[in-house]
Amino acid sequence: MNNQSSKGSRIAKVLSRAGIASRREAEKIILAGRVKVNGEILISPAFNVVDSDIILIDDDPIAKPDEERLWCFHKPVGAITTAKDDKNRKTIYEYFPSNLPRVMPVGRLDLNSEGLLLLTNSGELKRKLELPSSELSRIYRVRVKGHPKEASLDSLRSGIIIEKDFFRPMKVSVDRQQGANAWLTIELKEGKNREIRRAMSELSLLVNRLIRIEYGPFKLGSLKRGEVIEINSKSIRRSLKTVNIDFTKASNKKRNHNKFSKVSRKVN
Numbered sequence: 648m649n650n651q652s653s654k655g656s657r658i659a660k661v662l663s664r665a666g667i668a669s670r671r672e673a674e675k676i677i678l679a680g681r682v683k684v685n686g687e688i689l690i691s692p693a694f695n696v697v698d699s700d701i702i703l704i705d706d707d708p709i710a711k712p713d714e715e716r717l718w719c720f721h722k723p724v725g726a727i728t729t730a731k732d733d734k735n736r737k738t739i740y741e742y743f744p745s746n747l748p749r750v751m752p753v754g755r756l757d758l759n760s761e762g763l764l765l766l767t768n769s770g771e772l773k774r775k776l777e778l779p780s781s782e783l784s785r786i787y788r789v790r791v792k793g794h795p796k797e798a799s800l801d802s803l804r805s806g807i808i809i810e811k812d813f814f815r816p817m818k819v820s821v822d823r824q825q826g827a828n829a830w831l832t833i834e835l836k837e838g839k840n841r842e843i844r845r846a847m848s849e850l851s852l853l854v855n856r857l858i859r860i861e862y863g864p865f866k867l868g869s870l871k872r873g874e875v876i877e878i879n880s881k882s883i884r885r886s887l888k889t890v891n892i893d894f895t896k897a898s899n900k901k902r903n904h905n906k907f908s909k910v911s912r913k914v915n
Contacts, residue, residue: 655697658682658689662702663770665709666749670774681705715769715894718750718877721870722764728755739764742873753777753862754785754838762787762859763867766875775892776863783863783890785838788822789831790856791847795821799850809845817846828855864889 662673662682674692676682682689683703684696696702702709722728726739739752753765753776767773775781806816818834829852833843844854860867864886870876878886884894 655695655700657692658684658694658696658702659692660771661696662704662709663774664715665711666713666751666768666770667704667709669751669770673770676704713748713768714880715772715883716748716767716877716880717772717865717883718747718766718875719865719867719870720764720766720875721867721872722756722761723872724759724761727758728752728764743875747875755840756859757841757844760857760859761872762857763862763865763870764859765862765865772894779837781863781890781892782836784861785835785859785863786861787833787835787843788856788858788860789833789843789847789854790828791831791852791854792828793850793852794824795829795831795850795852797821802850803846807846807849809849812839812845814839814842814846863887 658677659670659673662668662676663670667673668676677689677692677694680688680690681704683706684694684700686701720739720742722739723742726737726742728739730738730740732738736758743750748768750766750768751770751773753767753773756762756764765776767776776783800819800821803814803817803819807814815835815837818832820832822830822832835842843857847854858867865878880894887894
């Protein structure tokens with residue numbers, strides 16, 4: 648089954664909005680033959696659907712898209728940013744309350760990193776927040792073993808190539824030196840896999856603590872380790888407007904209009 652009609656929305660986008668998966672993951676589900684539209688199996692993600700179409704995944708109907716929602720989570724060290732782990736390590740999902748809907752992390756923090764991790768029920772919003780073209784800043788407090796020199800840090804400020812990977816220019820400042828360790832503040836615009844650790848290693852500096860304190864307009868603030876709070880729709884829309892990202896209008900459901908709504912608090 649295929650369709651090049653310009654009407655409706657691309658099927659992967661609809662699945663993403665329904666919280667099934669990200670667009671890329673949705674395309675894989677489609678190519679695996681798990682999606683039916685009006686009783687016929689899709690063979691390509693290049694297919695548009697309209698509201699009247701009946702969409703099934705593994706013969707089960709998908710839920711109607713909920714409003715886009717966003718949470719802030721203070722990820723502790725030792726939790727991995729995945730739903731399952733073949734090494735039986737603790738995952739971020741073990742910190743979430745049972746009443747939290749299916750959520751996806753926006754970007755990742757590695758096992759030994761901590762701090763702000765955004766969560767959303769919308770694959771579309773996740774994609775918008777992760778796209779390099781969105782130019783969202785990620786700000787980190789970083790403790791390194793060693794004595795960073797301004798001349799060395801200048802290579803990071805102008806952009807650096809490490810093992811054929813180009814790391815875009817970073818904003819780096821030395822906050823203080825404490826004996827054998829130094830605290831830095833580092834701002835990235837992209838955030839490749841283990842970018843800060845690899846960049847510091849290139850300068851012979853060992854990262855022994857890494858805390859993300861901001862992601863775009865959202866801040867870690869006083870959020871406690873292991874705690875999750877939901878940001879209400881009005882605050883999300885206002886915050887994303889400052890970075891030119893569209894936010895889907897809230898549904899007719901009544902929601903808490905406090906700036907933050909606490910969901911849970913769990914600490915190691």
